[in-house]
Amino acid sequence: MLPGARKPLRYLMVGACCALLNLLIQNGAILVLGFNYVAAALTSFMILTPLSYALHATITFNQKERQSLASFARYALQCVALLGANILLMALLVEVLGLNINLAICVATVMLHVIGYLSTRYFVFGRAKVGRSSVL
Template sequence: MTRTPIRYLTIGAGCAVLNNAILIGADFSGLHYTAATALTFVTTVPLAYAAHALWTFNARLSWRGLARFVAGSLSSLMAAGLTIAALCGGLALPMVLAAPLATAVMVLYNFFMARWAVTPTRCPEG
């Protein structure tokens, strides 16, 4: 179980690099940032799901797991926006502090979301 967070962070870092490469490449090619964000989502999320299922959590791939992962990833986008809004707007923190705090919160949120999405639920025995 101690390897799981390390594996999660490894996959997460790889996805972050891929995400940034797509965003930067799309920007250089003139693609609008909303379209670039959609492109990163449809590219990175399925790859992240497969990597987390197979390597991080040692689970089988399934359409249900992918659907849960996509839903969790969409909720993560909303949670990140709300976190930044709360830190910047509500607490009036400068972005230089809010962004790292939001990132730390989102790493934890995304870890538990990914584990929920990828790990099959089991009925209790008894």
Template sequence: MQALDNRKLRYLLGAGLCAAINNVILIGGDALGFGYVGLSVTCFLVTGTFAYAFHARFTFRQDLRWKSYLLYMFGIFFGLPVSVALMHVLYDMVGLPMWIAAPTLTVLMVVYNYAVTKLATTFNRGARR
């Protein structure tokens, strides 16, 4: 058994792309003067949609389905308050600059998002559309 199989490598590629998108939105938006709560919601919508499509088709080799997309977005929605709370701690309380706080937050959310992605994209695989 390989230590890191192809599916995990594909997941890591997608996670890296999502992390980059997320950090561009957070760091760029902060530089433009936007607050992290609104930026976090933007990240949820933009990165969540990209992540579902990427992981469904490329990582897990599944068809795109509205039911799976909604399940995925529902699942990661519960990570949104955690993300905002952690950003509050990192950015407001600890005082980290956004260029450090955003990547730190991204790393903390990867494991949770992997579990949600795996569940949503393989949900009800045998069912007809």
């Protein structure tokens, strides 16, 4: 394996697990609990944001000792920003460029995973250095 490929591969594996959990949570909320899709999506977001933060901190970036409320706040902010970026990107790809919805989902997913990896690595966990504060 290439030396720099471990973190991106672990990021993809954790992301795939979280995506599967997202499907299970949303479908369970809709089919079992009777939630509408918006409530199901928000429920999943509320469950998966702290869970995915913990998984990325421990598995992807080996940052157990550097987890903090400030880094979680940065992670949650990043998740909200990526959600907004996904909506805007999908609108651009489907409504403006006329891409098929399934192709647009694939393109957006790849683009946002790259952005998500970089922002998690450098914005969420890359800020705290020895002697530096880990504030927002």
